[in-house]
Amino acid sequence: MRMKRMESKRSVWGSKALRLMTLLASAGCGAGVAPEALDEGPVGAHRLGFEAFERSTYREPDTGIYIVDGDMPMSDLEELREYYDGLSKPGALIVHNVGGVDATWSSTQKLDLRYCVSSSFGSFHARAVEAMARAANAWESAADVNFIHVPDEDGVCNASNPNVVFDVNPVVGQSYLARAFFPDDVRASRNILIDVSAFGSIPPYTLAGILRHELGHTLGLRHEYTRPDSGLCYEDSNWRTLTPYDSDSVMHYPPCVGTNAVDLHLTQRDRIGVRALYGPGSGNLALMGNSSASSTYCTSAGEHCYSPNRINDGSLDSTLNGFHSWTNANGAPLPQWVQVELGRPHVINQAVVVGSSDGVPQSYLLEAWNGSAWVTVANVTGNTQVQRSHSFAPVVTSRVRLLGRLGSAKQPGYVRVNEIELYNTHENLALAASTSASSSYCPSGCYAPSRVNDGNPSTVIGGDTSWTNAWGVGLPQWVELDFGGPRTFRRIELYMSDNGAPQEFSIQIWSGGAWETLHVVRNNTLARTTHTSTAITTSKLRILGHLGSVAQPGYVRINEVEVYEN
Structure with a gap:
């Protein structure tokens, strides 16, 4: 008897909101049904009968597999009926179940995720290879995983190839752009399928962005909207929390109340969450982004371009050629720029610039976008170094560009850049946490708990910068950070309000069943304090305030909490 694989799920990414929501409708994700399709039988007056349910469920033409819940494959009518019977019972669902064990790769497997990209992509093959590489780079930046393309297997790239962990193949005429798998799937089911429509225009998304989402599934990550927090496309309860709910996540569909209205990029919570599963990656934030330039040098129309994609492909090779370098167009007046678009705001405080051997730019600015203007973080003149590292005060930015003002001594009209790396060398774990408080002061605008991890280390008193407890409530009062899963750290930085810092407070951690005190501070007069310890997980x-400031002892004011691994 064939073993059921009710636990097997694959991701499906719809190319348009309408297509996606139509697909989700078959799984009961927030869409209604026509009155004439209602079943008046014992299932209930507002449920589809099985035959109508089967007709409304998307079925892959080539395989006959039914797709429900947006990404769950049902291999035949019998499995679909079992799924339907579960839906028909009030409160019952068929859930992805792996016995309470995370569906992840082992410490050995995660570093050897070999894949092939089928040569049957034809003229799209090179684009598929590059998009897969860029998507893989993003996850390798965040976590200790290693995706390896094996070109020698591209000619025999199918679901039965034992020399790769998974295969990447084209499909035609599907209702999705791409679908993937989970680590616990059998080899025959471990494939990423890309519909040819994904190679067309799909704004605001790119093929690399779609594949970032799909590779998240191959690492074991669920759709973010499966949590009840999303309120629309809840799937099931078989998941374990890694971070608080993130509507901007690379794993969240925009039509399911997602807020990611641009291309699909990893957020800070995505990075911290996957790192909790697999350990830290390279940390190079540039690998997560897309790239663009003011102009590009191409030896012939559409061919042999010194593409901006070269600057964040993960290669530090300084060879001057179209495989490794970006170069501005012939005759384009300087300055010329090339940029990395991170898609989401990230904190960075270090950049590494690799130029071309015998072609390094002599003068350039390194600039970060602050939301309304470019801010210079490095100003370089007289440069002769092929590789140069720049450290600067932390900035929050979604875009970084190199503005070349003068090319090399040999060819001053050409700015050549081979790689840009971006880092946050002291990542603040608090930025990805959710916040709450025992009470909040709200006279007109709230001194909300969300102020304590908004990335603004100000010590100014105000509703835009501080959390403060409600008027008249008894002390102690607290503000809490919930990381959404275990985090290990050694240092906490507290920013409090000038002339309003609490005199007495304690820092507590959750043991799983109770709060334990980590640090106690008395007679405090400082607006900023640092607290270190051995590694704490x-x-x-939470910050528990026992006594407010001298001027206002009934108010505990906390402006910012920063939490660091080192």
Whole structure:
């Protein structure tokens, strides 16, 4: 008897909101049904009968597989009926179940995720290879995983190839752009299928962005909207929390109340969450982004371009050629720029610039976008170094560009850049946490708990910068950070309000069943304090204020909490 694989799920990414929501409708994700399709039988007056349910469920033409819940494959009518019977019972669902064990790769497997890209992509093959590489780079930046393309297997790239962990193949005429798998799937099911429509225009998304989403599934990550927090496309309860709910996540569909209205990029919570599963990656934020330039040098129309994609492909090779370098167009007046678009705001404080051997730019600015203007973080003149590292005060930015003002001594009209790396060398774990408080002061605008991890280390008193407890409530009062899963750290930085810092407070961590005190501070007069310890692992942290400032002892004011691994 054939073993059921009710636990097997694959991701499906719809190319348009309408197509996606139509697909989700078959799984009961927030869409209604026509009155004439209603079943008046015992299932209930507002449920489809099985025959109508079967007709409305998307079925892959080539395989006959039914797709429900947006990404769950049902291999035949019998499995679909079992799924339907579960839906028909009030409150019952068929859930992805792996016995309470995370569906992830082992410490050995995660570093050897070999794949092939089928040569049957034809003229799209090179684009598929590059998009897969860019998507893989993004996850390798965040976590200790290693995707390896094996070109020698591209000619025999199918579901039965034992020399790769998974295969990447084209499909035609599907209702999705791409679909993937989970680590616990059998080899025959471990494939990424890309519909040829994904190679067309799909704004605001790119093929690389779609594949970032799909590779998230191959690492074991679920759709973010499966949580009840999304309120629309809930799937099931068989998941374990890694971070608080993130509507901007690379794993969240925009039509399911997602807020990611641009291309699909990893957020800070995505990075911290996957790192909790697999350990830290390279940390190079540039690998997560797309790239563009003011102009590009091409030896012939559409061919042999010194593409901006070269600057964040993960290669530090300084060879001057179209495989490794970006170069501005012939005759284009300087300055010329090339940029990395991170898609989401990230904190960075270090950049590494690799130029072309015998072609390094002599003068350039390194600039970060602050939301309304470019801000210079490095100003270089007289440069002769092929590789140069720049450290600067932390900035929050979604775009970084190199503005070349003068090319090399040999060819001053050409700015050549081979790679740009971007880092946050001191990542603040608090930025990805959710916040709550025992109470909040709200006279007209709230001194909300969300102020304590908004990335603004100000010590100014105000509703835009501080959390403060409600008027008249008894002390102690607390503000809490919930990391959404275990985090390990050694240092906490507290920013409090000038002339309003609490005199007495404690820092507590959650042990799983109770709060434990980590640090106690008395007679405090400082607006900023640093607290270090041996490595601490916890899922929640809170500041418990016992006594406010001298001027206002009934108010505990906390402006910012920063939490660091080192």
